[in-house]
Amino acid sequence: MKIEKTAIPDLVLIKPQIHGDERGYFLESFKETEFSALGLPTGFVQDNQSKSKRGVLRGLHYQLKYPQGKLVWVTHGKVLDVAVDIRKGSPTFGQSVSTLLDDENHHRFYVPPGFAHGYYVLSETALFQYKCTDIYHPEDEYGIKWDDPDIGISWGDGDKFVSSKDARLSTLKDMDEVLLPQYEMID
Numbered sequence: 001m002k003i004e005k006t007a008i009p010d011l012v013l014i015k016p017q018i019h020g021d022e023r024g025y026f027l028e029s030f031k032e033t034e035f036s037a038l039g040l041p042t043g044f045v046q047d048n049q050s051k052s053k054r055g056v057l058r059g060l061h062y063q064l065k066y067p068q069g070k071l072v073w074v075t076h077g078k079v080l081d082v083a084v085d086i087r088k089g090s091p092t093f094g095q096s097v098s099t100l101l102d103d104e105n106h107h108r109f110y111v112p113p114g115f116a117h118g119y120y121v122l123s124e125t126a127l128f129q130y131k132c133t134d135i136y137h138p139e140d141e142y143g144i145k146w147d148d149p150d151i152g153i154s155w156g157d158g159d160k161f162v163s164s165k166d167a168r169l170s171t172l173k174d175m176d177e178v179l180l181p182q183y184e185m186i187d
Contacts, residue, residue: 014109077122078126082098
């Protein structure tokens with residue numbers, strides 16, 4: 001496994017070693033000892049899977065009282081995955097990182113607590129997987145509008161199918177500061 005830092009150092013792209021031959025391929029999708037050696041979290045407590053059709057845009061979601069770090073990847077299809085730094089006081093507050101995740105590159109993307117997360121489906125369908133560092137608490141779900149002009153995420157062309165709940169989210173600028181996580185310096 002190799003890790004690649006992004007423009008926001010706390011966001012990490014993980015590239016597993018893929019062993020392939022005429023039969024197909026094999027890879028280690030998660031290995032506690034390697035994650036630990038790379039300084040990544042290993043205490044995941046919930047795994048989730050979603051299936052979405054082309055054009056579905058989910059997000060940008062985050063948790064505040066029960067923050068979740070998320071290790072995300074795609075087992076079928078292709079998505080544009082996005083994380084936005086929403087930590088008050090962070091030097092990268094309001095900035096985003098986007099990466100392509102698909103069933104060919106098998107990359108994993110680690111999104112730590114303090115980031116809003118979302119993705120946009122580029123293939124006919126996509127199976128999206130994620131491991132979380134805390135369990136989901138529906139009463140603690142917050143979000144930021146996916147097309148916030150101040151963040152300026154380039155989602156690409158095509159229709160965007162967004163849930164009615166996500167369509168009602170506020171922009172980062174209009175968020176009540178009480179609903180944003182505080183930045184904490186990591187050594």
